[in-house]
Amino acid sequence: MSRARATDFGDAAIGMWDGWSRARAGIPANDPWLDQFNADLEARRDQPILDLGCGTGADTRWLLERGYGVLSADYSREALRSVDEHLPGSKMAWVYMRRPLPFKADAFGAVVSSMALHYFDEATTHALTDENRRILMPGGILLARVSSVNDVNYGAGSGREVEPGYFDHGGYAQRYLSEHDVRRFFGRIGNLHFFEDAMTRPEPYYSRPKVMWTIRAEKAGTANESL
Numbered sequence: 001m002s003r004a005r006a007t008d009f010g011d012a013a014i015g016m017w018d019g020w021s022r023a024r025a026g027i028p029a030n031d032p033w034l035d036q037f038n039a040d041l042e043a044r045r046d047q048p049i050l051d052l053g054c055g056t057g058a059d060t061r062w063l064l065e066r067g068y069g070v071l072s073a074d075y076s077r078e079a080l081r082s083v084d085e086h087l088p089g090s091k092m093a094w095v096y097m098r099r100p101l102p103f104k105a106d107a108f109g110a111v112v113s114s115m116a117l118h119y120f121d122e123a124t125t126h127a128l129t130d131e132n133r134r135i136l137m138p139g140g141i142l143l144a145r146v147s148s149v150n151d152v153n154y155g156a157g158s159g160r161e162v163e164p165g166y167f168d169h170g171g172y173a174q175r176y177l178s179e180h181d182v183r184r185f186f187g188r189i190g191n192l193h194f195f196e197d198a199m200t201r202p203e204p205y206y207s208r209p210k211v212m213w214t215i216r217a218e219k220a221g222t223a224n225e226s227l
């Protein structure tokens, strides 16, 4: 009988995310973090955009309200159900980020991923970054937010460390990234800009500041050449 690796919380966490999404079902809170990337997104308006780990669709909402086409992807069916019911014009895909992403190479002009790329062990995080690079067109951008080592209001410094920087919180695990981590994980994509910031959202769960890295990584080179 095969056994899950000590760091593989993937399947067990789906139930947690279903509950998280059920509790938030509805029109998602307004979160304006993508405003700063208006020009980047406008320049890619005619290209497909993926909201990876969309949850109940805060970023999907932002994109739809501005007339972008977006594919909203998650593995929580409750999350996808909420997006489907409350965000007219949405399109959805069931995606499991611990496996190769079910999209063709060079498929998206932008991948938007807020608070969803920090749940994975070292090897999976690298593989997922490579997958993001693969599905981006040359010149395509990953716009992401991931937890910082300074995210003390949301678990940094607590839990059982199962790998450096990766903590078991009971039922799910989360990575808290240093500046060095951001470079080594996301620099693989191409031209990298990032900064640390604290966000709050007009919803109870995010009423305390959440400290994250905001990341813009632009895929360099020609289609899927090796780095």
Ligand SMILES: C[S@@+](CC[C@H](N)C(=O)[O-])C[C@H]1O[C@@H](n2cnc3c(N)ncnc32)[C@H](O)[C@@H]1O
Pocket (backbone or CB within 6 Å): 010, 017, 018, 052, 053, 054, 055, 056, 057, 058, 059, 073, 074, 075, 076, 079, 095, 096, 097, 098, 113, 114, 115, 116, 119
């Ligand atoms: C903190 S929520 C963020 C949701 C949304 N992006 C937002 O900003 O509100 C993290 C999301 O990642 C999804 N997720 C976590 N692990 C996943 C996996 N292995 N495959 C696909 N989605 C996953 C969860 O279902 C959840 O919707």
